[in-house]
Amino acid sequence: VASYIAYALGKLKIRNQLIESAAGLNAEMISFASPRDAVIAISFSPYAPAAIEEARVISEQGVPIVAITDSSFSPLAQFARVWFEVAEADFAGFRSLSATMALAMALTVAVGEKRRDTGGKRKA
Template identity: 45%
Template sequence: GLDALQGAGPGDVLLAVGMSPYERTTIDVARQSARQGVGVVAITDSSVSPLARIARETIIVTSNSQSFFRSMTPAFAAVEILAALTAVQSEVNAAERVKRSEEQLAAFGIYWKPPR
C-alpha cells in the first residue's frame, strides 16, 4: 500500500501498470515515487501515457481485443517476465523466499479451502 511509499527512495523501484483510461491513483503514486528518487518502471499502452512521461523506463504493451473491456493479459505477461528476470538476477534465493512466504500465508489461513 501507500505505507511502503513513505520509506521508499533511491535504490527502490516502483512498477506502475496502467492502461487507458488511466487511474488517477496510479499516476499520483508514480509521480510521488519519482519525486522521492524511486525508479519508476511503467507498463502501459502508449508512449504518450501519463505513466510513460513519469517513468524512467517504459514497457509498451498493446491489446487488440475485440471485447468492450481492454484486456490486461499483455500487461500481466510483462509483469510475469519481469518477475522471472528479476528472480534470476537476484542474489537472494527467490525459490526459497517464495516457499517461506507460502508457508507463512498458509499458517495464517490466507487461502480459501473448499469444504471436504
C-alpha cells in the same frame, strides 16, 4: 497484474510491497520508498488518476519507476525510467490483459534470475 507480480516475487523470496490499500494508506506506504527501491507502476487508458499521482510522488522521491502502460504518451511514461508499451486486444471496453500478464511473468522471472546471479543481493 500488480497482485500477480507481488505474489510471484514473494514466491521467489524477493521482498516487495503491493501499494493497494482499501484503508487509504497508499500515501503513507509510498512515503517509505527510497531510491534504493524500485516501483512497477501499471496503468492503461483512461489512466487512473491515483496511479499517475502516486507515480509523480514516487519519482520526486528519487525512486526509479518501471511503467507498464499502453502508449509512450501515457502520463505514466513521463515519470518512468523505463516503460513497457503493451498493446492489448479490447473487446467492448474490456482489455484482455494476456500480453500484459506475459510481460509481468517475464519481468518477474528476469528479476529472480538477476537476483540469483548476484547471490540475492541488491546493488547499493
